[in-house]
Amino acid sequence: MEALEQIKERMQSFLEALDSPLTLELSKHLQSGKMLRSKLVLNIAGVSEESILLCAVVEMIQSASLLHDDVIDNSLMRRSKPSINAIAGDKNAIMLGDVFYSKAFCELVAFHKEYPQIPHIIADSVVRLALGEIEDVYLSQSFNTDEKKYLAMIEKKTAALIESTAFAAALLAKKSPQDAKKFRNYGRNLGIAFQIIDDILDITATQEKLGKPILNDFKEGKTTLPYIYLYHSLQEQDKERLKKSFKQEISQDEMVWILQQFQQSDAIKRSFRLAKNLGEAGMQSISDQSCNKLIAIMQEMIDRDF
Amino acid sequence: MEALEQIKERMQSFLEALDSPLTLELSKHLQSGKMLRSKLVLNIAGVSEESILLCAVVEMIQSASLLHDDVIDNSLMRRSKPSINAIAGDKNAIMLGDVFYSKAFCELVAFHKEYPQIPHIIADSVVRLALGEIEDVYLSQSFNTDEKKYLAMIEKKTAALIESTAFAAALLAKKSPQDAKKFRNYGRNLGIAFQIIDDILDITATQEKLGKPILNDFKEGKTTLPYIYLYHSLQEQDKERLKKSFKQEISQDEMVWILQQFQQSDAIKRSFRLAKNLGEAGMQSISDQSCNKLIAIMQEMIDRDF
Numbered sequence: 001m002e003a004l005e006q007i008k009e010r011m012q013s014f015l016e017a018l019d020s021p022l023t024l025e026l027s028k029h030l031q032s033g034k035m036l037r038s039k040l041v042l043n044i045a046g047v048s049e050e051s052i053l054l055c056a057v058v059e060m061i062q063s064a065s066l067l068h069d070d071v072i073d074n075s076l077m078r079r080s081k082p083s084i085n086a087i088a089g090d091k092n093a094i095m096l097g098d099v100f101y102s103k104a105f106c107e108l109v110a111f112h113k114e115y116p117q118i119p120h121i122i123a124d125s126v127v128r129l130a131l132g133e134i135e136d137v138y139l140s141q142s143f144n145t146d147e148k149k150y151l152a153m154i155e156k157k158t159a160a161l162i163e164s165t166a167f168a169a170a171l172l173a174k175k176s177p178q179d180a181k182k183f184r185n186y187g188r189n190l191g192i193a194f195q196i197i198d199d200i201l202d203i204t205a206t207q208e209k210l211g212k213p214i215l216n217d218f219k220e221g222k223t224t225l226p227y228i229y230l231y232h233s234l235q236e237q238d239k240e241r242l243k244k245s246f247k248q249e250i251s252q253d254e255m256v257w258i259l260q261q262f263q264q265s266d267a268i269k270r271s272f273r274l275a276k277n278l279g280e281a282g283m284q285s286i287s288d289q290s291c292n293k294l295i296a297i298m299q300e301m302i303d304r305d306f
Numbered sequence: 307m308e309a310l311e312q313i314k315e316r317m318q319s320f321l322e323a324l325d326s327p328l329t330l331e332l333s334k335h336l337q338s339g340k341m342l343r344s345k346l347v348l349n350i351a352g353v354s355e356e357s358i359l360l361c362a363v364v365e366m367i368q369s370a371s372l373l374h375d376d377v378i379d380n381s382l383m384r385r386s387k388p389s390i391n392a393i394a395g396d397k398n399a400i401m402l403g404d405v406f407y408s409k410a411f412c413e414l415v416a417f418h419k420e421y422p423q424i425p426h427i428i429a430d431s432v433v434r435l436a437l438g439e440i441e442d443v444y445l446s447q448s449f450n451t452d453e454k455k456y457l458a459m460i461e462k463k464t465a466a467l468i469e470s471t472a473f474a475a476a477l478l479a480k481k482s483p484q485d486a487k488k489f490r491n492y493g494r495n496l497g498i499a500f501q502i503i504d505d506i507l508d509i510t511a512t513q514e515k516l517g518k519p520i521l522n523d524f525k526e527g528k529t530t531l532p533y534i535y536l537y538h539s540l541q542e543q544d545k546e547r548l549k550k551s552f553k554q555e556i557s558q559d560e561m562v563w564i565l566q567q568f569q570q571s572d573a574i575k576r577s578f579r580l581a582k583n584l585g586e587a588g589m590q591s592i593s594d595q596s597c598n599k600l601i602a603i604m605q606e607m608i609d610r611d612f
Contacts, residue, residue, distance in 0.1 A: 018433065018437060020437050020440065020441075022440050022441065022444055023437065023440060026440075068400055068401075068404060071396075071397075071400060072397045072400060072401065090396075091377075091378045091443055092440075092443070094374055094377060094378060094400060095374075095378065095436060095439050095440045095443065096440075098374060098407070098436040098439065099433065099436040099437060099440065101404070101407060101408070101436075102407070102429060102432040102433040102435075102436050103433050105411045105429045105432070106426065106429040106430050106432075106433050108429075109415065109418065109425040109426045109429060110426075112415065112418040112422065112425070113422070116418065116419070119415040119418070119425070120412060120415045120416075123408060123411045123412040123414075123415060124412050126408040126411070126412075127324065127405065127408040127409050127412050129408075130401060130404040130405040130407075130408050131324060131326050131329065131405060133401050133404065134326065134328050134329060134332075134398075134401045134402075134405065135326075135328065137397055137398070137401065138328055
C-alpha cells in the first residue's frame with residue numbers, strides 16, 4: 001500500500017477506535033488535502049510504523065486547525081468543496097476539531113518513550129498555531145500595513161506546524177541535534193514561503209484554480225503581504241481608494257482597478273522574491289543532507305513566475 | 307501562599323509565557339470556578355511542584371472546554387458573569403479555548419519522565435470529554451427519553467476529566483496500580499453524581515442561587531435525568547404536554563405546571579437517589595485509603611435533601 005494511503009488508513013483507525021458513530025459520520029465530509037506535512041515526514045524519515053504514526057497525528061492536527069479556522073473565518077468552501085461548517089454547522093465543526101486535536105495529542109504521547117522531545121515539539125507548535133490564529137483575526141480588524149506583524153503571524157499560523165513536523169521527522173530519522181535543526185529551518189522557511197505564495201495566488205490565479213473567488217483574502221479583511229507592499233507603493237489618494245475596498249464586497253470596476261495597481265506596482269514580484277529567498281535559504285540549510293526530494297518540494301513551489 | 311493561589315499563579319505564568327498580549331487581554335475576562343479538580347489533586351497527592359503543575363494543566367483544560375461549551379450552547383452567562391463569547395464573541399472564545407487546550411497539552415508532556423502514564427490518561431479523558439460534547443448536542447436535537455444515553459453522555463462530558471484527574475493524582479502520590487484505580491473510581495462517581503445534582507438544581511434551586519434562570523436546561527433542549535424520569539411517570543396526555551415545552555421559551559403558567567409535575571412525581575428523588583448511590587459507592591471504593599477530605603467532598607455534595 002502506498003504510504004499516503006497508509007496514513008489515511010491510520011487516521012481512519014484512530015477515528016474508528018473512538019467508538020463514536022456521530023464522529024465517523026461527521027468526518028466523512030472531510031476532504032483530504034495535499035498532505036504536504038506527511039510528504040516531509042516520509043522524505044525525511046522514510047516509511048515506518050513510527051513515521052506513519054507521526055504523519056497521522058500531524059494530519060489530524062492540521063484537519064482540526066482547518067475545522068476551527070473555517071468557523072472563525074466563516075469560510076464555506078474548503079478544497080473546492082463545502083466546508084464542514086457549511087455542511088453541518090459551526091457547532092459540529094468546533095466539536096469535531098476538538099475531537100481531532102485531543103485524539104492527536106493522545107496518540108502523540110506514544111513517542112515519548114523513544115523520542116522524548118517529539119511530543120513537546122509538536123504540542124508547542126500547536127500553541128503557536130493557535131496564537132497565530134488569534135493574531136490573524138486581530139490583524140484583520142483593520143487595514144494592516146505592517147509587514148513585520150504579518151510575517152510574525154504567518155510564521156505562527158502556517159509555518160509553526162510545518163517546522164515542528166520537519167524537526168520531529170529528523171529526530172525520528174536519528175539525525176544529530178545539529179542536523180535536525182537544519183530540517184527545522186527548512187520546514188520553517190517552507191511554511192512561510194508556502195503561505196506567501198498562497199496569498200499571491202489569491203490575487204493572480206483564476207477562480208477555477210483557486211476553487212473560490214479571487215481577492216477573497218482582502219474581502220475577508222486579510223491584508224496579506226502583496227497588499228501591504230502595494231499600499232506602501234501607492235500615492236496618498238490611491239492608498240485611500242484601496243482602503244475603501246478593504247473588507248467589502250468589491251465591485252467589478254474596483255476589482256479591475258486593484259488588479260491594475262498590482263500590475264503597475266512591484267508588490268507581487270517583491271512578495272514572490274521574499275518567498276523565493278526564504279525557499280532558497282531553506283534549501284541551503286539542508287544542502288549537506290542529500291535529501292533531493294525535499295529540495296524538489298521547495299523547488300516546485302518557488303519555480304514559478306509572477 | 308495557599309495552594310489554590312499557587313495554581314492560579316501557575317496558570318497565569320503559563321499565559322504570560324505565551325508572549326501574547328491578545329491572549330492575556332482575553333483571559334482577563336475568565337472567571338475562576340470552584341476548582342473541584344484541583345482540590346481532588348491536592349487532597350490525594352498533597353502540595354508539591356508536580357501536583358501544582360497537574361492542577362494548572364487540568365484547570366486549563368477545564369477552562370478550554372467551558373470556553374467551547376459556551377459557544378456551542380450559546381450560553382451568555384458563566385458563574386453569574388457574562389461568558390467570554392458574550393463579551394468578546396464566538397471567534398475569540400474558540401481561539402482562546404484552542405490556546406488553552408494546546409498549552410495544557412504542551413505542559414502535560416513534562417510528566418512523562420517520572421510518570422509515563424499521566425499524559426495519556428489526561429489526554430484520553432479530553433478525547434472523551436470532546437465526544438461527550440458531541441453526544442450532548444445530538445441528544446439535545448430531540449426529546450431524549452433514554453436514561454442510558456444520558457448517563458453515557460455525562461460520564462464522558464463531565465466525569466471523564468474528574469476521573470482521570472483523580473487517577474493521575476493517585477499516580478503522583480505513588481499509589482499502587484490497584485489503589486490508584488480506587489481513586490479513579492471515586493473520581494468517576496463524583497463526576498456523574500456532581501452532574502446529576504447540577505441537573506436537579508437547575509429545576510429546584512432559585513434563580514439567584516443558579517446565577518441563571520431555572521429550567522434553563524430544558525429550554526436549551528437538554529432532557530436531563532429528572533426530565534427523563536418525569537416523562538416516564540406521566541400519563542400519555544401529560545407526556546405530550548411536557549414535550550411541547552421542550553426547547554421553547556416556557557410561559558409562567560407552563561413553568562408552574564412542570565414544577566407541579568415534578569412535585570407530584572418522584573423524578574427528583576429518584577435522580578437524587580442515583581446520585582447518592584453513586585456517591586456512596588465512590589466513598590466506599592476509597593474507604594481503605596484514609597482520605598477523609600475526599601470523603602468530605604463527596605459527603606458535602608450528597609448531603610442534601612430533595
